[in-house]
Amino acid sequence: MAETRLHRLSIGLLAIIAVLAVGSMILVVRTDGQWGLVLLWAAVIAGTHSLSVPTPSGKRINLAIGPAVSAVLLLPDVLAVMAAVALGLVGGWVVLQWRSKTDRDADSDYVAESISMIAFGLVASIMLGGVAGSNIPFAWQQLLSVTAGAVVWFVLRALVSAWVGTEREDLASRYLWLLALEDWTVALTIFTGGALFGMTWFVMGLWAFAVAILPYAFSHLAFVRYTSTRITYGQMIRALAQIPEVADLAPRGHSARTADLAVAVAREIGLHPVEVTDLEYAALMHDVGRITLTEPAILKAGYTDEDIARWGAQIIAEAPYLQEVSEYVRVQHNPYRRPGEAKDPDVPMISKIIKVASAYDQAVHEMQMSPLESLERIHRGSAYDFDPDVSSSLRRVLVQRGVVAA
Numbered sequence: 001m002a003e004t005r006l007h008r009l010s011i012g013l014l015a016i017i018a019v020l021a022v023g024s025m026i027l028v029v030r031t032d033g034q035w036g037l038v039l040l041w042a043a044v045i046a047g048t049h050s051l052s053v054p055t056p057s058g059k060r061i062n063l064a065i066g067p068a069v070s071a072v073l074l075l076p077d078v079l080a081v082m083a084a085v086a087l088g089l090v091g092g093w094v095v096l097q098w099r100s101k102t103d104r105d106a107d108s109d110y111v112a113e114s115i116s117m118i119a120f121g122l123v124a125s126i127m128l129g130g131v132a133g134s135n136i137p138f139a140w141q142q143l144l145s146v147t148a149g150a151v152v153w154f155v156l157r158a159l160v161s162a163w164v165g166t167e168r169e170d171l172a173s174r175y176l177w178l179l180a181l182e183d184w185t186v187a188l189t190i191f192t193g194g195a196l197f198g199m200t201w202f203v204m205g206l207w208a209f210a211v212a213i214l215p216y217a218f219s220h221l222a223f224v225r226y227t228s229t230r231i232t233y234g235q236m237i238r239a240l241a242q243i244p245e246v247a248d249l250a251p252r253g254h255s256a257r258t259a260d261l262a263v264a265v266a267r268e269i270g271l272h273p274v275e276v277t278d279l280e281y282a283a284l285m286h287d288v289g290r291i292t293l294t295e296p297a298i299l300k301a302g303y304t305d306e307d308i309a310r311w312g313a314q315i316i317a318e319a320p321y322l323q324e325v326s327e328y329v330r331v332q333h334n335p336y337r338r339p340g341e342a343k344d345p346d347v348p349m350i351s352k353i354i355k356v357a358s359a360y361d362q363a364v365h366e367m368q369m370s371p372l373e374s375l376e377r378i379h380r381g382s383a384y385d386f387d388p389d390v391s392s393s394l395r396r397v398l399v400q401r402g403v404v405a406a
Contacts, residue, residue: 066194336352
């Protein structure tokens with residue numbers, strides 16, 4: 001249902017942009033505003049919608065904003081800029097719809113990108129025209145105008161992404177806002193490339209393309225490599241998490257199910273994306289301490305869940321990058337509060353979420369309880385063991401997934 005509403009929203013926005021494109025183009029032709037150049041930039045903006053770069057948030061930013069930056073610097077006035085951007089966005093919608101066969105976020109991406117790009121073109125071109133003729137050097141006029149437009153683009157894109165994302169009830173707007181802000185490094189690189197081309201074109205001609213594309217190409221390779229490394233790192237952690245299960249020291253699939261549910265709860269609550277990643281790693285490895293149960297001395301002496309968590313934390317802490325994750329694992333079994341206190345400040349929210357997600361999965365798959373019975377078991381333990389905020393979030397996640405009734 002949410003996807004249908006988003007598609008309708010993108011169609012409505014497309015209609016508005018199409019009207020803007022036709023109206024502004026008519027005015028450009030009537031005023032002899034270099035309509036051929038406008039069409040050229042519109043085609044470039046539309047074509048680059050098919051190109052995108054991975055970002056730290058896990059999403060992708062298409063490169064259309066790069067040519068839009070160049071268009072602001074090379075087209076003669078605000079009207080020409082708006083005509084090029086609007087026409088480019090109409091063509092970009094076609095590209096995104098073609099990609100939407102495999103991209104469920106195509107509509108939300110179009111809404112965020114189009115609104116922010118139009119705002120950028122308007123702000124940057126108006127400011128550039130406003131400072132023209134001042135005592136500020138021309139290069140600084142261009143730089144200040146692009147910078148002001150870039151700030152508006154970035155903030156507005158993050159806000160619209162968070163607002164549009166509320167159509168997905170499983171994601172908190174705070175999480176979506178923080179997720180969008182994670183992409184500032186990639187956005188800065190794209191804006192820099194577009195600005196370099198626009199500022200050097202009249203001096204360097206076709207060489208301006210090399211000046212703009214080479215720095216971006218190196219950055220693009222770095223972004224791709226970072227994403228690849230991050231994926232590989234996650235795969236290694238998943239493999240490590242399965243060792244106790246392969247050795248029949250932990251229930252099969254428990255770590256993956258716990259991580260999936262814990263991440264859903266964290267996103268619904270609105271944790272920072274970096275915390276969500278740490279949570280996923282901690283949830284995957286929360287039972288890794290069970291690999292010590294192959295030692296006869298340990299089996300003879302006895303052990304508790306806290307012991308397993310502590311041993312697992314010691315194993316995880318061997319990787320310096322996972323020091324903080326190991327602490328989340330170490331305190332995962334601690335109650336969220338003790339008698340006489342509102343909550344235990346030494347137990348992070350991540351550990352509380354893992355405790356609830358793991359307990360729910362154990363109740364369903366080991367105790368053979370129904371989802372509703374498992375949920376009620378957790379609610380009954382909310383006096384001390386389970387954080388009631390996390391328990392309530394778990395219920396909402398299960399309702400959104402259709403596991404329990406609202």
